[in-house]
Amino acid sequence: MSDSSPSPSPSRWKHDGVRVIKGDQLDSNTAQTPGMFRQAAINHARVGAQKIWAGTVTIEPDAKTGVHHHGELESVIFVLRGKARMRWGERLEFVAEAEAGDFIFVPPYVPHQEINADPQNPLECVLVRSDNEAVVVNITDLEPVERPEEVYWVDPIHRHPGGGA
Structure with a gap:
């Protein structure tokens, strides 16, 4: 295999090479939403990732987000257990x-709402985003089809639509 990039010293690879993050060592110091519990596995702070964020999310039975989008980010969600419902579109007119x-x-930029479609069991997912920055743009002028029962993203990044915390 030919590569024109300079060869780092072997000791560099020990600290800057492959990283294994054990499932019991995820970081919950990430943006949280009532009814949802996120944990970071891969991000800049933990492993030096420059272009990706990966972690887990557990969504309580019947929990729903408000309507939002993630700016330029692409997101991939892999469902481990449970039943997810996604609504999206200008009026959340589409559902899967x-x-x-x-x-x-x-x-990117797709208005959507994430929903645990099971009223009795948690939804467990792996989440991967195309950047390290947490971008969430709440859309407050759109009435969701499935109301989040006043459950909004509330933390330093995600503000309550009324402006308070």
């Missing part, structure tokens, strides 16, 4: 459901 083993792709 995914079960264990299914992948969901969310393109």
Whole structure:
């Protein structure tokens, strides 16, 4: 294999090479949403990732986000357990459901709502985003088809639509 890039010293690869993040070592110091629990596995702070974020999310039974999009980011969701419902579009007029083993792709700027479609069991997913920055743009002038029962993304990044925390 020919490569014109300079060869790093072997000791560099020890610290800058492959990283294994154990499932019991995920970082919950990430943006949280009521009814959802996110944990980062791969990000800049943990492994030096420059162009990707990966982690897990557990969504409580019947929990729903408000309507939002992720700017330029692309997102991939892999359903481990449970039943996911996604609504998307200018008026959330489109809907699809995914079960264990299914992948969901969310393109840039698509208004959407994430929903645990099971009223009794948690939804467990792996989430991968195309950048390290958490970009969430809440869309407050669109009435969701499935109301989030006043559950909004509330943390330093995600503000309540009324402006408060």
